[in-house]
Amino acid sequence: MVAGVAGRVYLDYAATAPLRPQARARMVELLDQFGNPSSVHAEGQASRIVMDESRRRVADLMGVRAERVVFTSGGTEANNLALRGFMAKNSSKRLLVSAVEHDCVRNTGKVLGAGEIPVDSNGIVKLDWLQDALTAGGVGMVSVMHANNENGVVQPVQEIAAICKAAGVVFHTDAVQTVGHRPVDVDALGADMLSFAGHKFGGPKGVGVLIVKSELEMDAVLTGGGQERNRRAGTENLMAVAGMVAALEAAVSQMTDERKLAAQMKDYVGSELRELGLDFVGSRVDGVEHVIQVITPGMRGEDVVIGMDMRGVAVSQGSACGSGRVKESHVLQAIGYGELAGQAVRLSWGWASEMSDVMAGVRALGSVAGK
Numbered sequence: 001m002v003a004g005v006a007g008r009v010y011l012d013y014a015a016t017a018p019l020r021p022q023a024r025a026r027m028v029e030l031l032d033q034f035g036n037p038s039s040v041h042a043e044g045q046a047s048r049i050v051m052d053e054s055r056r057r058v059a060d061l062m063g064v065r066a067e068r069v070v071f072t073s074g075g076t077e078a079n080n081l082a083l084r085g086f087m088a089k090n091s092s093k094r095l096l097v098s099a100v101e102h103d104c105v106r107n108t109g110k111v112l113g114a115g116e117i118p119v120d121s122n123g124i125v126k127l128d129w130l131q132d133a134l135t136a137g138g139v140g141m142v143s144v145m146h147a148n149n150e151n152g153v154v155q156p157v158q159e160i161a162a163i164c165k166a167a168g169v170v171f172h173t174d175a176v177q178t179v180g181h182r183p184v185d186v187d188a189l190g191a192d193m194l195s196f197a198g199h200k201f202g203g204p205k206g207v208g209v210l211i212v213k214s215e216l217e218m219d220a221v222l223t224g225g226g227q228e229r230n231r232r233a234g235t236e237n238l239m240a241v242a243g244m245v246a247a248l249e250a251a252v253s254q255m256t257d258e259r260k261l262a263a264q265m266k267d268y269v270g271s272e273l274r275e276l277g278l279d280f281v282g283s284r285v286d287g288v289e290h291v292i293q294v295i296t297p298g299m300r301g302e303d304v305v306i307g308m309d310m311r312g313v314a315v316s317q318g319s320a321c322g323s324g325r326v327k328e329s330h331v332l333q334a335i336g337y338g339e340l341a342g343q344a345v346r347l348s349w350g351w352a353s354e355m356s357d358v359m360a361g362v363r364a365l366g367s368v369a370g371k
């Protein structure tokens with residue numbers, strides 16, 4: 001039984017997922033474990049053991065050595081650390097980020113004077129453009145997300161990594177929408193740095209990870225004590241870290257079944273949308289199984305979200321900024337949707353979703369859209 005608002009259907013997993021029972025149990029277990037992992041006494045050491053064990057388990061699940069795992073306060077901080085941390089040490093070089101990144105990469109990129117890698121009409125990064133930019137020289141780092149948070153489109157990360165590697169450029173990928181949903185092996189992807197966040201796969205909010213190649217030189221963004229091998233200062237959020245790890249283990253062990261069901265849901269929603277005469281973004285390319293972005297011509301996405309909410313179904317426009325306001329999608333603009341960039345809605349599901357949820361979602365969408 002998942003906590004939530006009774007009688008409602010939750011289809012906004014890409015924004016955040018309900019807590020998995022395994023994460024909840026682990027966090028409850030640790031509620032009273034108050035020792036500071038940096039303290040030398042027994043109380044501290046008990047917490048140090050939890051941190052070390054958590055790090056080792058994340059490392060095993062991601063196919064890396066434990067020393068490469070840096071715990072952060074979430075996806076936003078992991079991405080900030082990757083971009084700001086590396087660029088601080090390499091300020092004479094340029095950063096390139098794709099035009100469809102989450103705001104935490106995009107806006108950080110703007111602060112750092114980053115160039116923007118364009119995408120094609122499917123939302124996929126233009127590899128030729130990237131190749132030319134790297135050949136021209138002066139680029140130190142590239143950041144391209146693994147899967148897009150608005151439409152689920154998966155980028156050819158391995159090819160991007162290979163282009164970067166050949167040019168001696170560091171490659172970071174924001175894997176917040178894939179980790180816990182698809183198998184992610186950092187080295188097989190070829191990423192020098194990879195970020196993810198606990199709350200997207202059933203862990204708690206406010207905790208995430210940046211995986212960093214050991215030899216990569218970077219500055220900390222949060223300076224202070226020497227936690228996280230001097231990469232992220234501050235007393236560790238033990239309970240959240242352990243909760244995230246429990247969620248990740250559950251997500252990985254149940255991934256085959258969960259992914260299969262998510263794919264069935266996507267097939268169902270896709271075919272129902274076609275019946276309704278609605279199109280979804282990225283329908284011709286690989287996309288994560290739990291996200292679909294529907295274009296609602298003539299209807300502002302915001303109004304569709306409100307209409308569906310009134311019918312008991314929680315969805316979103318794709319990305320909400322901190323204030324809760326919704327805006328036109330820069331992702332859809334970059335893909336070339338023009339004025340339709342504000343006329344879209346995202347449905348997303350996950351570990352506790354059932355077929356009846358997506359069926360209710362499609363019904364509500366049809367009703368709002370007057371179909």
Ligand SMILES: Cc1ncc(COP(=O)(O)O)c(C=O)c1O
Pocket residue numbers: 014015073074075076077079102104145147148149174176177197198206207208
């Ligand atoms: C692709 C992507 N990157 C980064 C983030 C930010 O993660 P967090 O909410 O943990 O800061 C999100 C969350 O919406 C996301 O979808």
